[in-house]
Amino acid sequence: MRVLHTMPDIDKEASGPSYSVVRLSESLTQASVQSQVALLGDRKFEPYIRAFPRGLGPSRLGRSPEMKRWLYEVVKAGSVDLVHNHSLWMMPNVYPGWATKGSSIPYVVSPRGTLSKWAMQSGSKIKQLFWPLIQRPSISHAACFHATSEAEYEDIRRMGYRQPVALIPNGIDLPEFNEAKVVRKVRTLLFLGRLHPVKGVDFLLNAWRTLEREFPDWNLRIVGPDNNPTAKELIDLARALGLQRVEFSGAVYGPEKFNAYRDADLYVLPTHSENFAMTVAEALACATPVVVSQGAPWSGVAAHGAGWWPEIGEDPLLSSLRVAMSLTREELMKMGENGRRWMQDEFAWNGIAYKMRDVYLWLLGRGDRPSCVELA
Numbered sequence: 001m002r003v004l005h006t007m008p009d010i011d012k013e014a015s016g017p018s019y020s021v022v023r024l025s026e027s028l029t030q031a032s033v034q035s036q037v038a039l040l041g042d043r044k045f046e047p048y049i050r051a052f053p054r055g056l057g058p059s060r061l062g063r064s065p066e067m068k069r070w071l072y073e074v075v076k077a078g079s080v081d082l083v084h085n086h087s088l089w090m091m092p093n094v095y096p097g098w099a100t101k102g103s104s105i106p107y108v109v110s111p112r113g114t115l116s117k118w119a120m121q122s123g124s125k126i127k128q129l130f131w132p133l134i135q136r137p138s139i140s141h142a143a144c145f146h147a148t149s150e151a152e153y154e155d156i157r158r159m160g161y162r163q164p165v166a167l168i169p170n171g172i173d174l175p176e177f178n179e180a181k182v183v184r185k186v187r188t189l190l191f192l193g194r195l196h197p198v199k200g201v202d203f204l205l206n207a208w209r210t211l212e213r214e215f216p217d218w219n220l221r222i223v224g225p226d227n228n229p230t231a232k233e234l235i236d237l238a239r240a241l242g243l244q245r246v247e248f249s250g251a252v253y254g255p256e257k258f259n260a261y262r263d264a265d266l267y268v269l270p271t272h273s274e275n276f277a278m279t280v281a282e283a284l285a286c287a288t289p290v291v292v293s294q295g296a297p298w299s300g301v302a303a304h305g306a307g308w309w310p311e312i313g314e315d316p317l318l319s320s321l322r323v324a325m326s327l328t329r330e331e332l333m334k335m336g337e338n339g340r341r342w343m344q345d346e347f348a349w350n351g352i353a354y355k356m357r358d359v360y361l362w363l364l365g366r367g368d369r370p371s372c373v374e375l376a
Contacts (some may be wrong), residue, residue, distance in 0.1 A: 002034045003360060004074065005098045008062050009040040010049075016278045017112050020170040021086045022049075022135040026352035027171065031185055033360070036080075040064055040092060048232050052260040062090040062293060071099040082106045082360050084146075088114040096276070097138030106143040107362040110168075112276030115155040117136065118198060119297075121203040129216065143363050148299030153374065155275075162376040164369075166359045169218075171349035172281040174340065175258045181287065181336075182263065185330060187218045189321070190264035190288075193279045195231040200270035200293065200312070207270075209241045209320040215325050218245070225251040261286035265332055266324055270317050271295040281347060284339030289332050297305070306339030327358055 005025055010018045021037065025048060027102035028035040039052030041175045052067035068091075088111055100107040113119060120131075145165045147153040153165050159188055189211075195197055201222065208220050225231065226248060237244050252260055259265065267290045274296035283290050290307035292298045293316070301307035308324060311318035324332070324352055361367035369375075 001032075001357075001364070002080045002362060003028065003036070003082050003083070003084060003094075004080040005035065005037045005084050005086060006036065006071070006092055007039050007145055008090045008092045010045070016276070017086050020278060022046075023061075023171060023173065023270075023349055024353065024356065027349040030350065030356060031291075031353045031357045033353075033357050038067065038092075040067070047346070051262050060090070062092050064092065064095075067092060068095045068098070068229060070097050075099045075105055078105075080105065081364060082108065084108040084110065084360075085139075086110045087112040088139070089130065094134055094138045098142070101138075102364055103143050105142060107139075107146050108146055108359075108363070109139045109142045110146040110148070111152065111156065111275065112148070113152065113273065115152070115159050116273040116275065117155070117158075118273035122198070124223075133342040138199060139364075146359075152296040157376070164376075165374045166356070166361070166370070167372050167374055168352060168355050169347060170276050170278060170281065171352035172278075172285050172347045173349065174285045174344050177261075177262060177286075181333065184263075187215075187265040187325075187329070188263060189218055189269050189325070190223065190260060190283075191221070191269065192223040192252075192267070192270065192283075193261055195222075195226070195228060195234060196353060197230060198272050198274075200272050200295070201225065201230075203270040203314045204268060204319050205234065205237050205241060205243065205246070206314050208243060208246065210282045211321055211325065212245050213245065214322070218265075218325055220246045221249055221260075221264070222246065223249045223252055223257075234370050258286055259284070261288050264288050265329065266291065268317075268321065269293065270312075272312060281343060284336075285343045287333070287336035287340040289324070289335035289339060291317070293317065300342070301339070304338055304342045304343060305333050 007021050025035040025037050038050045052064045055063040055065045057063040083096050083100050145156050147165050147167050148169050261283045266294050267288050269292045272295045277296040279300050280292050282292050291366040293312045295312045299309050300310050310320040355372055358370040362369050
């Protein structure tokens, strides 16, 4: 079985699809699926990744006539059995829909959070035209959608799509640590991720104004790229609030990123909207408990004794953080161990890949409908 994945690009600052799509492709290969990823890029990637140069036009649009031409050729020649697109709103997410329309090759679409109410209501006026004129027509013939959570499944249905939806979460790699978690005198509350309005870091800073007075043995560390307008706005807000124990650390990657999770006593994500929130899975995989808002589909953290799932907003966030930060180190470490065990049991990549492979086989008429596929 030959599967082609399409996505805009791989950005080391974007730990979501940049990680999950690549790892899905790698894991599918281990499950006897010939898997390739097509995207934009001007650097050398792994052999299974086909990169195409950007054409003229706005960078955020991601035009690539070469990618478009190649996709049409691949589909026409029948060189792939199935095409799976990840994310929306850029031309690399439109070309595969154009190329497969009218063909016998099944087309699968993973919105990756782009159909949430927050995402649909935010953005420029160009986005309001792009959806009805370009993006929506290109996915209307999809044979199946893929949702990484129940919330994203509801987003797909809310947008009127009646096709089958495969409900399969992202997977996670559990990093190995050779040493026990270091116990430091000062405890750390960590936010790690994109500094973007959707993440709700302003809620966190406003709540921290109260928390840093109540918990003098805690510091707040905000880790994320500092080269965008939102980062400056958040730094200015922290200064205006008179916050003392807040560190803006810039972005970290690779082992340094996982060490940041590991060194923290508690991870927080006060987001407005997420389809999955890979950073939550990463924190849990590093045995760090979490406080994540209901803007992300992580209700299971409470059921598995791995964290808190408050409503969106400053007051619910403050209440949950106050409870979490009042616990002893040992109590938080126990919750972190619960989270890591949960990630190992339910989110390991090999199991995720086999579920996705079974969906592909069903769409190709080579197997029964998997239990993870929901019909309208």
